[in-house]
Amino acid sequence: MKVPDTKENLMKCICMKCPTHNKCMKDNMQGLFCARGKSSCDFSKNGCLCGECPVGTDYKLKEYYYCEVGPAK
Amino acid sequence: MKNGYDDFSPWRVKKGFKVEKFIGGLSLPVNICFAPQIYKNDDPSFIYVNELYGNVKVITKNNNIKILAENLLNYKPNYQFPGTGESGLIGITADQKSGDIFVSLIYEKNGMVFNKVINIKTEDGLSASKYETIMDGISSIKAAHQIQALTIGPDNKLYVNLGDGMESKSPQNDNDLRGKVLRMNLDGSIPDDNPWPNRYVYAKGFRNPFGADWRNSDGHLYVSDNGPAFDDRLVKVEAGKNYGWPKSMRTGAIHIWERTEAPTGIAFMQGNQFPNEYSDHLFVALFGKAWHLGITDKGKKIIEFILDSNGKVLSHGLFMEYIGEGPASVAGLAFGPDGLYFSDLHGEDPKNKHAGNIYRITTS
Numbered sequence: 001m002k003v004p005d006t007k008e009n010l011m012k013c014i015c016m017k018c019p020t021h022n023k024c025m026k027d028n029m030q031g032l033f034c035a036r037g038k039s040s041c042d043f044s045k046n047g048c049l050c051g052e053c054p055v056g057t058d059y060k061l062k063e064y065y066y067c068e069v070g071p072a073k
Numbered sequence: 074m075k076n077g078y079d080d081f082s083p084w085r086v087k088k089g090f091k092v093e094k095f096i097g098g099l100s101l102p103v104n105i106c107f108a109p110q111i112y113k114n115d116d117p118s119f120i121y122v123n124e125l126y127g128n129v130k131v132i133t134k135n136n137n138i139k140i141l142a143e144n145l146l147n148y149k150p151n152y153q154f155p156g157t158g159e160s161g162l163i164g165i166t167a168d169q170k171s172g173d174i175f176v177s178l179i180y181e182k183n184g185m186v187f188n189k190v191i192n193i194k195t196e197d198g199l200s201a202s203k204y205e206t207i208m209d210g211i212s213s214i215k216a217a218h219q220i221q222a223l224t225i226g227p228d229n230k231l232y233v234n235l236g237d238g239m240e241s242k243s244p245q246n247d248n249d250l251r252g253k254v255l256r257m258n259l260d261g262s263i264p265d266d267n268p269w270p271n272r273y274v275y276a277k278g279f280r281n282p283f284g285a286d287w288r289n290s291d292g293h294l295y296v297s298d299n300g301p302a303f304d305d306r307l308v309k310v311e312a313g314k315n316y317g318w319p320k321s322m323r324t325g326a327i328h329i330w331e332r333t334e335a336p337t338g339i340a341f342m343q344g345n346q347f348p349n350e351y352s353d354h355l356f357v358a359l360f361g362k363a364w365h366l367g368i369t370d371k372g373k374k375i376i377e378f379i380l381d382s383n384g385k386v387l388s389h390g391l392f393m394e395y396i397g398e399g400p401a402s403v404a405g406l407a408f409g410p411d412g413l414y415f416s417d418l419h420g421e422d423p424k425n426k427h428a429g430n431i432y433r434i435t436t437s
Contacts, residue, residue: 019156019216047156047216048239052333052362056302062319064239 001059003035003072012054019046020067033066034059043067083397083421084432087377089348091437092393095414096132099429101125102416103162104222104338104405108198109169118198120409122416122431123176125161126150131199132431141174142193142201148181148215152426155363157215163283164190164223164234168259172198175231175259177220179213188213188220190233190261207231207261208273211250214238217299217363222285222338227292230264231257232275234282234296241319244278252318253277254285254296254310268313278316278324282308284339284406290353291384297336297357298322305330307339307357309384328386334359334372338406338415346412347436354379356392356413358403366423367398375403375415375434393434397421401430411435 003009015021015031024041025031033039034055048064050056061072082092103125108118118141120132127146131139145162152158164177174193179186189209193201213219218236226232237243237252244252247269256275258264263273281299288295294310304322306329317324330336338358342351354377361372373395379387395401399421406415412435420428 019153045214045216045239046153047159049155051299051301052155053302060303062301063241 001061001072003032003055003059003061005032005035009035009055009058012058014049014053015067018049020044020048020065025067030067033070034061034072036071038070039067082432083395083399083401084393085396086393086434087391089437090393090434092432092434095431095433096136096138097420097430098138098427099124099130099416099431100128100427101161101418102405102429102431103418104165105407105414105416105431106165106167107407107409108167109172111172112198114197114199120414120431121165121167121174122405123162123165124429125163125418127162127178129162129165129174129176129193129201133199139199141195141199142176142204145176145178145191146180155217159217159363160213160215160219163219163221166223166225166231168225170229171259173259175207175223175225177223177233179215179219180209186213186215187211188235190220190223190231192259192261207259208233208257211235212238218281221281221283222296224285224287224294225259226256226287226294227289229259231259232285232294233257233273234279234285236281237279237318244280244318245315247274247277250274252279254279254282254294275312276310276314276316278318279308280318280322283337284358286339286341286355288341288353288355288380288384289343291382293384295339295341295355295384297339299335300330300333303331303333305333305336307336307355307378307386327380327384328378328389330359332371334374335361337404340406340408340413342408342413344408344410346408346410351377356406358406358415360402360404360418364400364419366400368395373402375406399423399428409433
């Protein structure tokens, strides 16, 4: 299911707490990858919180690492 | 404190039962199993417990802690919860006939991460005498969703819960062992009577199946499987069946937690540890959030299930819950000779890396 890039979803997003969310992503204000698409930063997969995210609950998301795979479809 | 039992407990349990600390001072105790009573020692082994970061410890009959095997991880773990710190040494089971201990863990090779199963042999139940890798080379990840519970079935085969490795295509990929329950002989070879010839796969379509136990009354394996942001489930596993992930976590489920609670260990009451009316009841640990202080809106509980003879859930209710202020939560669950034992991964002190506990629930 597509995730709208809205302020409401951004407020629910927990990307910033994710162990994979790194300094480059923070410096570039990147998050809500399931709506906005993959990250432009280099990163290591240190675990994925997409499965625990309220946005994931609302939109029944099933994938991992939207920061890598791009937006939910 | 008397005989190693601590009267204080940060857990509130159903009326008619009590929770006592059985042993403390453990470092991230994950799963527990009971040692076969086949050794002639003054202070024989009682419980085997695996610590997430690579040790297998023995709790003896006299409540002494000994190291059976140590430093099984070939990398340095980092205590990151949630995240890469959640992975390591997870599954443990003991063959009650031979005394062999089987553990599941991840390892690094050439910068990549893989799953494996080790058979630890012991001559006295207290120390390892030989290590034999019986399965390895399965891709994994340093996070949850790795190789999980191990059980030995009534057919004397080893059953292995394998997480999807955070690759959502793996559970339906027949060339990938991830997202499956595997069945193998105790030496790691493929049995002749597996559902798919010359393959380890017993059932497929799982996501993150942490816990497992066998139900004597129907001869089936039951598994807890963690969903994404919705739909955790309990499953009665049948040979050759597809349990649906990633299309759905509801396929074949006997119970769904639509609001996820992170089910971990599961155990059937199949002895005389609890009163007769609890016979064949299923107890399921709900871990909750990966690291959270105090009472939370998710997990830190044990739920009691009543099933009918076909495995359909007739009712369920709260059996135990956390009332303390620490990061404690329930991971492993197993019935011992005198009660239900559970491991508490983090314990009460968030600054202490050796604050993990094993508790025992008995009738009061």
